[in-house]
Amino acid sequence: DRVIAVEKDRGMVELLKNEYEFNNVEIYHGDFLKTDFTFDCCISSIPYSIASKIIFKLLEKKHEYSVLLLQKEYAEKMTEMESRLGIMVNALADIEIIDSVNRKCFYPVPKVDSVIVKLIPERKINSPFFSETVRILFQHKRKKVINALIDSSKELGLDKKDARSVFSKMKYREERVFKLDLEKIEEISEFLEKILKNRNQEKPV
Incomplete structure (x- = not known):
């Protein structure tokens, strides 16, 4: 089997090349x-x-x-x-x-x-907005989901009044962020993605 060893330190690369010689090993400096x-x-x-x-x-x-x-x-x-x-x-x-x-x-x-x-x-989540949802929620990990999203409403392009109205209809809104599992966060992600997509379509060209 072929082995590629990646090492950033030039001195260590030279040491490895001098000390270890294997036909199947390539030492890559980078x-x-x-x-x-x-x-x-x-x-x-x-x-x-x-x-x-x-x-x-x-x-x-x-x-x-x-x-x-x-x-x-x-x-x-x-x-x-x-x-x-x-x-x-x-x-x-x-x-x-x-x-x-x-x-x-x-x-x-x-x-x-x-x-x-x-x-x-093993990718368990397919929502393209999942990573951003996790980032937004875990800025306020001890808060309830609805409060975490309202506090991040500006990042979502919403004012707080609109955010409260929108998120009051969302599942898991009363749960603490740090108690959410993957499936619940994915559902929240899909909800946010749909809301943002609809709002973008409503904006005048």
């Missing part, structure tokens, strides 16, 4: 976020500071699975459905924490523990 490889699986210890950017880029790609070393706290948020991160990742993949890695396994010893996570891409 930024993963700017690459466009096709691949069957990804196994990586990714920089924790840009974990979200890398994970969502991976999930845009058709592949079998990714196995990633992540900060424990971050990985736990990915598995929770009460955060924007958790909702978005779960909408695109099945997630499993398969092992833990104690901080003492690294040198120098970091301040955080790590875990190994397996992500299997």
Whole structure:
């Protein structure tokens, strides 16, 4: 099988090329976020500071699975459905924490523990407005859905009076944002998409 190793640090690239010689391994010097490889699986210890950017880029790609070393706290948020991160990742993949890695396994010893996570891409949501709906709602995650949307009415092109009238007819309006599951958010997304589409059609040309 062919293996492509992507490394941004030039010094590390030279070290890998000098120390490890395998006929099936290609060491690529570059930024993963700017690459466009096709691949069957990804196994990586990714920089924790840009974990979200890398994970969502991976999930845009058709592949079998990714196995990633992540900060424990971050990985736990990915598995929770009460955060924007958790909702978005779960909408695109099945997630499993398969092992833990104690901080003492690294040198120098970091301040955080790590875990190994397996992500299997599986798109569960098809609404094109889903991501924007999640962003808008989770700006006010502790509020009821109707209040969160009214507070974000300007972003939706509505004044607060119109927003209150429109959202008073919506399902799940009295539920807390952080208690919503994928299916409920998708329904809210479809409702918002329909409302905005109708309003755009009503605008004079």
